[in-house]
Amino acid sequence: MNNEELIEQIRAMRPWHHDIEVNQTLSTGKVFSPDGTLLPADNDKVSMISPRGRFESRANKLYPDGMAGKRFLDCACNAGAYCFYARELNAEMSYGFDVRKHWIDQAKFVQENRDGFPADRIEFQEMDLYDLPSQDLQPFDFTYFSGIFYHLPDPVTGLKIAADLTQDVLLLNTAAVPESENPLGMSMVYESVDLVMSGVHRLAWFPNGPEILVEILKWLGFKEMKLTKDVINHKNRRRLEIIAAREKGRLSELSGHDLT
Numbered sequence: 680m681n682n683e684e685l686i687e688q689i690r691a692m693r694p695w696h697h698d699i700e701v702n703q704t705l706s707t708g709k710v711f712s713p714d715g716t717l718l719p720a721d722n723d724k725v726s727m728i729s730p731r732g733r734f735e736s737r738a739n740k741l742y743p744d745g746m747a748g749k750r751f752l753d754c755a756c757n758a759g760a761y762c763f764y765a766r767e768l769n770a771e772m773s774y775g776f777d778v779r780k781h782w783i784d785q786a787k788f789v790q791e792n793r794d795g796f797p798a799d800r801i802e803f804q805e806m807d808l809y810d811l812p813s814q815d816l817q818p819f820d821f822t823y824f825s826g827i828f829y830h831l832p833d834p835v836t837g838l839k840i841a842a843d844l845t846q847d848v849l850l851l852n853t854a855a856v857p858e859s860e861n862p863l864g865m866s867m868v869y870e871s872v873d874l875v876m877s878g879v880h881r882l883a884w885f886p887n888g889p890e891i892l893v894e895i896l897k898w899l900g901f902k903e904m905k906l907t908k909d910v911i912n913h914k915n916r917r918r919l920e921i922i923a924a925r926e927k928g929r930l931s932e933l934s935g936h937d938l939t
């Protein structure tokens with residue numbers, strides 16, 4: 680496809696959540712504006728993010744010599760940005776899955792048309808997290824569990840599924856609803872299953888804070904944890920990112936608040 684055809688296709692495949700480079704001049708965001716900004720009002724209320732910087736700052740600290748020989752898993756991969764970035768760091772392979780065909784179609788479209796960046800040894804699958812164990816996959820080294828915990832009817836089982844496949848480091852990024860009187864609890868909500876960024880099971884749980892996530896991660900066998908993001912948004916929801924490692928000392932190069 681030439682650039683004109685790519686632009687037409689990318690426009691037709693809206694909404695996009697991930698701004699991903701397709702070739703040296705084009706990204707899925709730059710189709711809409713020179714700096715890749717696409718406002719939710721023009722994108723079916725979906726926010727467009729350019730997550731390369733955050734991914735690379737974490738991965739470069741965890742894997743300073745690159746990701747050669749490492750297997751990368753992205754749960755709820757959306758359009759697959761993190762899988763592409765892991766391969767750019769020379770990961771042995773990336774495996775991403777998402778429950779929605781819309782996002783997996785985007786991921787596969789970018790993979791087929793990526794020029795000047797690695798697009799091989801990446802597998803995308805349309806699948807519910809709860810069906811992951813049936814795939815009989817080999818363990819992964821680095822797992823992303825970003826933006827999915829609070830879309831699940833049973834998030835502990837969901838996180839366990841990902842953790843059981845993770846032999847080195849897991850990144851958990853989730854929204855939380857602060858409940859200072861019950862930091863070890865979770866708050867239930869019903870969410871719409873029609874929104875493309877939501878879950879598909881209607882019942883969902885927000886953790887009340889990092890404390891409960893630390894206890895779950897410890898129970899899952901992680902020995903070291905760092906809080907690498909903690910911000911409060913306009914809806915009084917907290918956005919937390921915790922990076923957890925199987926071995927103590929593994930996160931020494933990462934900046935963040937030690938939770939262990």
Ligand SMILES: C[S@@+](CC[C@H](N)C(=O)[O-])C[C@H]1O[C@@H](n2cnc3c(N)ncnc32)[C@H](O)[C@@H]1O
Binds near residue numbers: 754756
């Ligand atoms: C908030 S977005 C996060 C996207 C991406 N992980 C990121 O951090 O940029 C939530 C994603 O989770 C997917 N999702 C929701 N429930 C899922 C499930 N049970 N299994 C797999 N994917 C799911 C949605 O389709 C959507 O792509």
